[in-house]
Structure formats: C-alpha cells, structure tokens
Amino acid sequence: MSGRDISTVLFNGSPRKGGNTELCLKRVEKKLQAHGIRTELIPLAEKEIHPCKVCLGCKGKRRCAQDDDLNELLAKMEQADGIIIGSPTWFGSVSGWVKNLIDRAGFVSRMNGHMFYRKVGAPVVAVRRGGAVQTYNTIISFFAIDHFYIVGSSYWNFAFGLRPGEAAEDAEGMETMDDLADNMAHLLKVLKAAE
Numbered sequence: 001m002s003g004r005d006i007s008t009v010l011f012n013g014s015p016r017k018g019g020n021t022e023l024c025l026k027r028v029e030k031k032l033q034a035h036g037i038r039t040e041l042i043p044l045a046e047k048e049i050h051p052c053k054v055c056l057g058c059k060g061k062r063r064c065a066q067d068d069d070l071n072e073l074l075a076k077m078e079q080a081d082g083i084i085i086g087s088p089t090w091f092g093s094v095s096g097w098v099k100n101l102i103d104r105a106g107f108v109s110r111m112n113g114h115m116f117y118r119k120v121g122a123p124v125v126a127v128r129r130g131g132a133v134q135t136y137n138t139i140i141s142f143f144a145i146d147h148f149y150i151v152g153s154s155y156w157n158f159a160f161g162l163r164p165g166e167a168a169e170d171a172e173g174m175e176t177m178d179d180l181a182d183n184m185a186h187l188l189k190v191l192k193a194a195e
C-alpha cells in the first residue's frame with residue numbers, strides 16, 4: 001500500500017453524466033469518505049483510451065507505448081491503495097472504455113512484474129435487466145489475474161435501472177453499494193495497519 005492516507009480511485013465507464021454507474025460509484029465514494037478514505041472519481045469517457053495493440057512496448061517500461069490518456073490513468077492506479085471499476089452493462093459486458101482500460105493497464109502490469117500487487121479491487125455494475133454477472137465477472141477477471149484482493153458485499157455489486165438515476169430506486173442495489181464500501185474500507189484499514 002502506498003502513501004500515508006489510504007486512497008482509492010473509482011473509474012466510471014459510462015459516458016452518461018448522472019447515469020446509474022455514476023450514481024452507484026458516488027454511493028460507494030460517499031461511504032468510503034465517511035470512513036476517512038480519500039477518493040477520486042474519474043469519468044473514463046472524458047479520456048482517450050485506445051485498444052491494446054500488443055506491441056509489447058510496455059515491457060520493462062511500466063508505461064504503455066501508446067500516446068493517449070492510459071498512462072495518466074495507470075499512474076492513478078499505481079498510486080491508489082484501492083481501485084473500483086464501474087461499468088454499465090452493454091450487450092452483456094463492459095463498455096469499451098472499461099475494456100480498453102483493463103486490457104492495457106492489465107497488460108502493462110503483467111509485463112512489469114504485477115504493478116498492482118496486493119491492491120484492493122472491486123467492480124461496480126449498472127444494468128437494466130440482464131448481463132450484469134458477465135460484466136461483473138469481466139472486471140473481476142482483471143483483478144483476479146493481477147494479485148488484487150477482491151472485496152465482496154452482501155450481493156454482487158450491481159444495481160438495476162434504465163433511465164439515468166433510476167438505480168437509486170433499487171434499495172437492495174444501494175445496500176449492496178454501502179456494504180461494499182464498508183467492506184473495502186475495513187480491508188484497506190486492516191492492510192494499512194499490517195504494513
């Protein structure tokens with residue numbers, strides 16, 4: 001874990017401002033802050049993140065060879081103790097921004113001795129009706145292959161809603177976000193104390 005304060009970065013993979021992914025992430029963020037944990041919420045749709053080109057230019061460099069916004073996001077991930085990746089469910093999976101983030105950050109990490117070793121990770125998913133589990137599992141697959149501690153909640157971390165803001169009406173979804181934040185804060189503090 002890095003730094004004196006405990007810090008987290010939360011990525012929003014939806015382009016919809018005030019959308020359900022943002023709503024869920026803000027719910028988690030507010031609780032993390034109440035636990036004294038620093039947070040930064042980053043809308044990925046404001047960033048340029050191209051797909052991985054498999055050029056292997058990252059090997060030994062700890063940076064991607066492509067000149068877009070990925071390296072800025074990678075630096076945020078390196079500095080954070082906890083990483084939350086939020087995505088809307090799009091055709092049963094993550095949005096393109098999230099896919100490009102995990103493909104490239106994951107590849108740079110693995111080509112450089114697992115840069116996110118023992119950080120804490122969690123997915124957050126917004127969904128209208130179906131495919132949330134696949135979306136959740138796609139994000140988990142990144143964390144699980146890169147030495148993250150993955151945090152659970154009282155249910156899988158997703159909330160239902162179609163229109164922007166509708167997920168607020170999903171009481172169980174909101175409770176899941178709160179429990180996720182509590183569990184993540186607890187784990188981050190335990191890890192910090194063990195340093």
Ligand SMILES: Cc1cc2nc3c(=O)[nH]c(=O)nc-3n(C[C@H](O)[C@H](O)[C@H](O)COP(=O)(O)O)c2cc1C
Nearest residue numbers: 014019020021088089090091092126128129130162
């Ligand atoms: C391109 C696209 C694909 C979608 N695919 C699915 C889907 O597979 N399953 C589903 O339940 N909802 C699907 N939806 C609905 C969104 O998951 C839902 O509206 C969600 O709340 C969006 O989150 P946001 O408000 O953060 O953008 C899709 C929406 C879009 C725009």
